[in-house]
Amino acid sequence: MMVDPLEQKQHASIVVMQVGETRFGLIVDEVFDTEEIVVKPLSKRLGSMSEYSGATILGDRAVIMILDPNGISKSVANVARSVERLLDEQSAAIGAHGAAAAAERTSMLLFNAGGEQPRACPLSLVTRLEELDATRFEPTARGLVVQYRGRLMPLASMGGDIRREGKQPVLVFSQGESVIGLVVDRILDIVEEPLDIQIGNSSSGALGTAVLKGVLTEVIDIGYFLGAADPNWAVAAAQLDSQRVRKRVLLVESHSFFRNLLAPVVTAAGYDVTIARTAEEARARLKSSIAFDVVLADADDAQIAVPSAQKVIPMSSRADTEAVPKSDRHALLSAIASAVRQKDLGEAA
Amino acid sequence: MSTREFVTFRIGDQTFGVSVSEIHDVFRPASMTQVPLSGPDIAGFLNLRGRIVTAINARSRLGLKSLVKSTGNLPLAIGVERGGESFGPIIDEIGEVVRIDETALEQNPVNLDATWSWVSRESVASTTASWSSWILTGAGAEEAAAA
Numbered sequence: 001m002m003v004d005p006l007e008q009k010q011h012a013s014i015v016v017m018q019v020g021e022t023r024f025g026l027i028v029d030e031v032f033d034t035e036e037i038v039v040k041p042l043s044k045r046l047g048s049m050s051e052y053s054g055a056t057i058l059g060d061r062a063v064i065m066i067l068d069p070n071g072i073s074k075s076v077a078n079v080a081r082s083v084e085r086l087l088d089e090q091s092a093a094i095g096a097h098g099a100a101a102a103a104e105r106t107s108m109l110l111f112n113a114g115g116e117q118p119r120a121c122p123l124s125l126v127t128r129l130e131e132l133d134a135t136r137f138e139p140t141a142r143g144l145v146v147q148y149r150g151r152l153m154p155l156a157s158m159g160g161d162i163r164r165e166g167k168q169p170v171l172v173f174s175q176g177e178s179v180i181g182l183v184v185d186r187i188l189d190i191v192e193e194p195l196d197i198q199i200g201n202s203s204s205g206a207l208g209t210a211v212l213k214g215v216l217t218e219v220i221d222i223g224y225f226l227g228a229a230d231p232n233w234a235v236a237a238a239q240l241d242s243q244r245v246r247k248r249v250l251l252v253e254s255h256s257f258f259r260n261l262l263a264p265v266v267t268a269a270g271y272d273v274t275i276a277r278t279a280e281e282a283r284a285r286l287k288s289s290i291a292f293d294v295v296l297a298d299a300d301d302a303q304i305a306v307p308s309a310q311k312v313i314p315m316s317s318r319a320d321t322e323a324v325p326k327s328d329r330h331a332l333l334s335a336i337a338s339a340v341r342q343k344d345l346g347e348a349a
Numbered sequence: 350m351s352t353r354e355f356v357t358f359r360i361g362d363q364t365f366g367v368s369v370s371e372i373h374d375v376f377r378p379a380s381m382t383q384v385p386l387s388g389p390d391i392a393g394f395l396n397l398r399g400r401i402v403t404a405i406n407a408r409s410r411l412g413l414k415s416l417v418k419s420t421g422n423l424p425l426a427i428g429v430e431r432g433g434e435s436f437g438p439i440i441d442e443i444g445e446v447v448r449i450d451e452t453a454l455e456q457n458p459v460n461l462d463a464t465w466s467w468v469s470r471e472s473v474a475s476t477t478a479s480w481s482s483w484i485l486t487g488a489g490a491e492e493a494a495a496a
Contacts, residue, residue, distance in 0.1 A: 043403040043434050046387055055382075055394055063382040063394040063401055180374050 023279040024073055027313040034127050038325070039066055039257070050074055051223070052309045106264055108212055108219075109171070111186040114159020116189055116286070120212055121220045124264040127179075129187060145227070146181065153181045156229035158220065173226055180229045182222070191212070193264075223268070230273040247293040248272045249338050252282040254298055258326055264297070265280040269333050296332075299323040311339040351451050357444030361413045364444065367427070373435075374428030377442050378404075380423060386409065397428060400435050402488050407438040412462070 012023040019146070025155035040056035046052070050071030057063055107123040130148075137144045137155060144155040144162060155162060155170070162168065164185045170181040191213050205224045210217055249271045253259045259275055267273045286292065299314035313335050316323035324335045356375070363416035375391060378395040392404035404426055408414070426437035 040401055043436075044432070045403060045434075046384065046391065049386060051386060052384075057396050057399060057401065061396050063396050064382060065382065065384060065394075 017073070019070050020074045022073065024076070026067075035263075037066075038111055041188045058194065059195050082226065083095075106194070107190060107192045107260075108217075109190055110212060111169075111171070111184040112160070112186040112188060113182075113184040113220075114157070114161075118212070118215055119158070119184075119218045119220050120210070122264040122268060123190055125173065125222055125268055127174040130170045130172055130181070131167045132170050132181070133309070134165050134168040136167070137164070142219075148179065148266065151179055153179045155181045155183055156227045157183045157224055158225050173222070179231060180226050182225055182229075246270060246272045248274065248283060248290065249336060250274050250276060250285055250292040251297045252276045252295060252297045254324070256277065258298070262326065262332070265332070266296070267335065269336070271336065272338070293343055294336050296336070311343055313339055352448045353451060353454075354446055354448050355425075356446055358440045359442040359444060360407050360411065360440050363411075363413065366447070366449075367429075369446060371429055372427050374439075375425065376428060377425050378437075380450075392424070395426060395437050397435065399439070402426070402428060402435040402437040404438055405438040408439060411437070428447075477479055 001230065012334045013028050013030070013031050015028055016023060016025050018024075035058070037056040037058075039056055041054050042049070042052055049060050052065050052070060052071070053068035055063055056066060108120045109123045109126055109129075110120050113119050121334045132146055132148070137146050141177050142154065145152045146155060147153075153172070169184050169187050171184060173180050173182065193212055196210055206219055207221045209217050247270075249266055251259065251263060251266065251273055252274070253262065254277060259277070263275060271294075274285060276292075277284050282295070282297075284297075291313070295312045297312050297314055299316045313332075314323040315326050315332065324331050326332070354369045356369050356372050357364055357366045358375075361367070372399060376397060378397065379391040381395055383393045384391055389409045390406050395402040395404050404424070424439045425441070425443060426439050429436050429438070429444075435441040
């Protein structure tokens, strides 16, 4: 990249990326925030540049480039060959083990919070990982808060103690204007594995137990703790509670980016998500004995047209269509909820 | 006698014209995003009413010497569309819409520089001394975009 060589700095931020099995760090000057964006493809005139996967327009109207970790790693010559080999191995492994299992891998954040047993939640739900100075935590009538990026962030614990001095690891969650910090004892790791909750757990605050990296891990119901910390989140959580019978959603999406973006969002909202990557796969799924309540179909890809009696919600990454925008998770979730309601009413009548 | 309408603009000392039907916008973007590693003909990305426009460095594309230093003024771009994509060649100054009699249009002179004969279809010698310009037809903008 055309950036000055790294100066001798005391502090540098490093963005850690993973391509296949290879991890590498990108030294950056400053980290701003995470944002949900709609990636627009680059002009064909720039198509040969593998460093970028696209561009997008931010809220302040600035155009920014989206880096492609795969392309960047390839441009670093020494890494390229091993990465390519790993990707080949990986795709071969996917072929052997069946595409569906690989497609449903979820990035999970592992941490300790009250107790030795590791706990986990989907990484995509977490806005940011922070280490905050515990002396800046201030007590209020509703519990501890901290001044964070110009806002007051309520802090909640998942069982562990909140430190009063030193550095406190915090998982930051944001939803619209509101932000909540969940305090953890220690952040352990990020793993990418199929999320298979084996022992359902009815106790509040946990979805169940799964084996991640060979270790029994309690999968946290993040919504429960967020609801405890902020009543507005509790309202959202209550809506989820009313859907105790998990509705089945078939997600038909050809792009892995959107699959990875949408599947955890819909799963986190309390639906059983099955992924189909092609129209054929979707048809096969629909023919099987499992009945789906809602089909989320990619309207951008003309090849994916699901012929079925099921309620189909078209979604698009473009803003100029009638379809639900993929990047707007609130619109997406409310579309699913209203489709489920309509279906239930239809069955009751 | 039929006439054609052209929008004239200036890059460096040279006046150019593009058919009015080819130009969607003339705009002064609020900011330009640089694209590291891109070729010299790509000036950057612009945001035009929520669309990402690829800005073309027209000076470099036409082999004109680049400005030694930006005058601090924001660039002026003309918005053209090719193959479903938006492009914005950066120009120095916008002129006016001129109506030119078809008979006044002439073929490119055979000794025209290859770079320019590529982007120019016809030329016209104006009766006024202030401009003597090569008419860049719409194809010119496309070719200018082809790095």
